[in-house]
Amino acid sequence: MSRWIFVLLSLLLASSIAAQPKAETPQEFQKRTRWWQEAKFGMFIHWGVYSVLAGEYNGRRTTGIAEWIMHDLQIPKSEYEKFPPKFNPVKFNARQWARLARQAGMKYIVITSKHHDGFNIYDSKANPYNIMQATPFKRDPLRELAQACRAEGVRLGFYHSIMDWHHPDANAAGTERYIQVMKAQLKELITQYDPAILWFDGEWVDWWTEERGDDLERYVRSLKPSIIINNRVGKRTHKDGDHETPEQEIPASAIPGGRLWETCMTMNDTWGYSRFDHHWKSTRSLVQKLCDIAHKGGNFLLNVGPTGEGEIPQASVERLLEIGQWMSRNGEAIYGTKQSPVRRLSFNGRCTVKGNTLYLHVFEWPEGNLPVTGLSAAPHRVRALGTGETLPFSVVESSEGGMELYIARPRSLDPLVTVVALEFDRLPAFREASASVKPDADGAFTLRASEAEIHGQTARYEEGGGKDNIGFWIVPQDYVTWSIQAPGAKSYRVEITYACPPEEAGSEFEVQAGDGEPATGTVQATGSWINFRNFPVGSIALKPGRQTISVKVRKMKRDAVMNLQSVRLIPIRQ
Ligand code: FHN
Numbered sequence: 259m260s261r262w263i264f265v266l267l268s269l270l271l272a273s274s275i276a277a278q279p280k281a282e283t284p285q286e287f288q289k290r291t292r293w294w295q296e297a298k299f300g301m302f303i304h305w306g307v308y309s310v311l312a313g314e315y316n317g318r319r320t321t322g323i324a325e326w327i328m329h330d331l332q333i334p335k336s337e338y339e340k341f342p343p344k345f346n347p348v349k350f351n352a353r354q355w356a357r358l359a360r361q362a363g364m365k366y367i368v369i370t371s372k373h374h375d376g377f378n379i380y381d382s383k384a385n386p387y388n389i390m391q392a393t394p395f396k397r398d399p400l401r402e403l404a405q406a407c408r409a410e411g412v413r414l415g416f417y418h419s420i421m422d423w424h425h426p427d428a429n430a431a432g433t434e435r436y437i438q439v440m441k442a443q444l445k446e447l448i449t450q451y452d453p454a455i456l457w458f459d460g461e462w463v464d465w466w467t468e469e470r471g472d473d474l475e476r477y478v479r480s481l482k483p484s485i486i487i488n489n490r491v492g493k494r495t496h497k498d499g500d501h502e503t504p505e506q507e508i509p510a511s512a513i514p515g516g517r518l519w520e521t522c523m524t525m526n527d528t529w530g531y532s533r534f535d536h537h538w539k540s541t542r543s544l545v546q547k548l549c550d551i552a553h554k555g556g557n558f559l560l561n562v563g564p565t566g567e568g569e570i571p572q573a574s575v576e577r578l579l580e581i582g583q584w585m586s587r588n589g590e591a592i593y594g595t596k597q598s599p600v601r602r603l604s605f606n607g608r609c610t611v612k613g614n615t616l617y618l619h620v621f622e623w624p625e626g627n628l629p630v631t632g633l634s635a636a637p638h639r640v641r642a643l644g645t646g647e648t649l650p651f652s653v654v655e656s657s658e659g660g661m662e663l664y665i666a667r668p669r670s671l672d673p674l675v676t677v678v679a680l681e682f683d684r685l686p687a688f689r690e691a692s693a694s695v696k697p698d699a700d701g702a703f704t705l706r707a708s709e710a711e712i713h714g715q716t717a718r719y720e721e722g723g724g725k726d727n728i729g730f731w732i733v734p735q736d737y738v739t740w741s742i743q744a745p746g747a748k749s750y751r752v753e754i755t756y757a758c759p760p761e762e763a764g765s766e767f768e769v770q771a772g773d774g775e776p777a778t779g780t781v782q783a784t785g786s787w788i789n790f791r792n793f794p795v796g797s798i799a800l801k802p803g804r805q806t807i808s809v810k811v812r813k814m815k816r817d818a819v820m821n822l823q824s825v826r827l828i829p830i831r832q
Contacts, residue, residue: 313532325530350568363585376424415455510719555597
């Protein structure tokens, strides 16, 4: 009898192992994601019933992002359901949207099939709250967009929110039923429109778990093994999905561990359309962000929020066409490139690499020649990408080893970002430009988060949305440093500026110059992660010359240390 039980158990075990999807090898992962890694630039589209409200309800304007209006203005479900009958986007033209993405140099589109309000902008049989059944439009925009994207050679992806303010089972009590609806909808989306990407969101709800995320990810991959999935299918950790999703911010450097990542960002301040948001980023700043992201090895998913009538705002169209003109001249320095071999350059700009060519993205060309330090060999040719002009350059042996290049100014600089291509027979070693913080007029040093060298796994520079700090400081071994050039042996008062909510306060830290006696402190509550305050932290002694100032964690109190904005060293007058 026991023999038969053993055989039965063995068969059950074998069948359960067979049911598990085979683990993907790193080579298979690279092959599957290669197109996405090379694409670098995509269009995010937030479009739904909230686009009809456009930031206002019953004369009240939302102060938040427009697609959150149902939540932020506490619109009852029964009231919000009065808006789908008003959603009739007669000006919607899928081909125009797909063509605009292509003209902007974008290689893929991610559009909201369903946002948090639970409304679906496609003909869903699994969820009747959709554009075909609940609006006078009676067309399927995702079907039309899928056709248009194929015609324009742009890949299509869907943003699908896990959080759902409309579905009666999208809660702790109904989760299992709701998961079946979500899976049925994802099957519709994948089998009917063949998306290349699934971009989940709203995973923060307490009834969504890592395990449910793993199950959903397996389910989606079983429907389309080649699909790209973001990390918000789970709980936005480093192991969920195929890539990270920093939002409204650009990490200070590449995401640790070589993990793929994509910054998503609005062109003004809202994802969904708002009649009142005219805070548009300039085309120049958007191109610089694209260069900065590529420099760090990431993708840029730039958002548009079409109106309730189906039109992309003119301010967005203008910027996208200008970006597209820049990409037509300089896309070679973005598409298919790898991240810069160095974080810091000897000029205000960024760098990408492809084959044996270094692309220097110059944000501000200095007076005269462009200095490029840290190279171990000279290029055989330097050309301005936008015009093809060959640029003369001189080579000087560097006092710190290697060589310094001085590249002549092109006859005309690009009004957005000037890119020069350095062509080598073989890519040389390229050493970090030394950035030493100089004292200001009164002899004090201001050590800013944006200029810090970050050491560790998760800590990163965050900017935008009230942040300009080292954040994600959740690993106590992570630390930051600055290199300074001190004029002489002197003591300095230490001040530190940070933000920390009450529930995270209490970690102990130290500020140290080289291996000298550190100044220590305990993180105080400042009210929130973006409420920054300045605190005295004792004093340290500096030696003359170059030395490293570090901020390290002595003891982590809870889950994160602080959002560190700056450290100031003020000379103590004898
Ligand atoms: O709450 C959403 C928000 O509405 C928007 O969709 C962004 C874009 O990624 N994601 C969430 C906020 O993190």
